[in-house]
Amino acid sequence: MRLHRATRGVLTGLVLFSLLFVALSCSSPAPTPAATATPSPVLTPAPAPSPTPSPGPVEVQIARFAFSPAEISIKLGTRVTWSNLDATPHTITASDKSFESGRMEKNDSFSYTFNSKGTYEYVCAYHANMKGKVNVVE
Ligand SMILES: [Cu+2]
Numbered sequence: 541m542r543l544h545r546a547t548r549g550v551l552t553g554l555v556l557f558s559l560l561f562v563a564l565s566c567s568s569p570a571p572t573p574a575a576t577a578t579p580s581p582v583l584t585p586a587p588a589p590s591p592t593p594s595p596g597p598v599e600v601q602i603a604r605f606a607f608s609p610a611e612i613s614i615k616l617g618t619r620v621t622w623s624n625l626d627a628t629p630h631t632i633t634a635s636d637k638s639f640e641s642g643r644m645e646k647n648d649s650f651s652y653t654f655n656s657k658g659t660y661e662y663v664c665a666y667h668a669n670m671k672g673k674v675n676v677v678e
Contacts, residue, residue, distance in 0.1 A: 596618075597618070597619045597620070597621060597651075598612060598614055598618055598619070598620045598621070599620075599621050599622075599623065600612065600620060600621070600622045600623075600672065601622075601623055601625055602622055602623065602624040602625060602626060602630050602644070602664075602670075603625040603626060604626065605626065605628070605630075605664075605667055605669075605670055606670060607622070607670060607671070607672035610671065610672050610673065611672065611673040611674075611675070612673075612674055612675065613674075613675040613676075613677060614654060614674065614675070614676055614677070615676075615677060615678070616654065616655065616656075616657055616676055616677070616678055617653065617654070617655060618653070618654055618676070619651055619652070619653040619654075620651065620652055620653075620654065620674060621649050621650070621651040622641065622644070622649060622650050622651075623647070623648070623649040624644040624645065624646055624647065624648050624649070625646070625647070626646060627646050628646075628666075629643050629644060629645050629646075629666065630644050630664045630666060630667065630670065631643060631644060631664050631665040631666060632644070632650050632652075632662055632664070632672075633662055633663055633664065633665045634660055634661070634662045635660075635661040635662060635663065636660070636661075638660060639652040639660075639662070654674060654676040656676065657676050657677065657678065658676055659673060659674070659675050659676070660673065660674040660675075660676065661673050662674070
């Protein structure tokens with residue numbers, strides 16, 4: 541009898557507790573504060589590269605024992621960069637000796653800025669059949 545009463549008491553407690561819980565959860569929702577507009581860090585765009593009046597650089601690849609493109613026409617003051625993609629070493633050797641890269645291993649690059657008008661022929665010092673030409677115009 542005592543046990544039964546105790547059980548009833550526990551059950552009543554449970555019911556009351558659940559009711560209380562339901563009542564609490566059903567109570568009118570407290571006004572949640574509007575999400576405060578925290579100033580998120582503004583991503584400032586990277587400064588635009590200053591306009592360069594000089595013509596852009598020109599790339600020439602050295603691949604499979606050939607210059608590509610083999611002949612280019614550029615404006616005065618243009619910087620040309622040759623990159624050796626071959627596993628074999630090459631050179632950029634001007635016929636008039638105005639520029640000379642020296643031995644270029646794979647992935648080496650060599651740059652030269654053409655500040656005089658004219659036609660520049662060049663070869664690879666190791667492979668005479670590798671020929672290239674740079675036409676420098678105004
Ligand atoms: Cu070569």
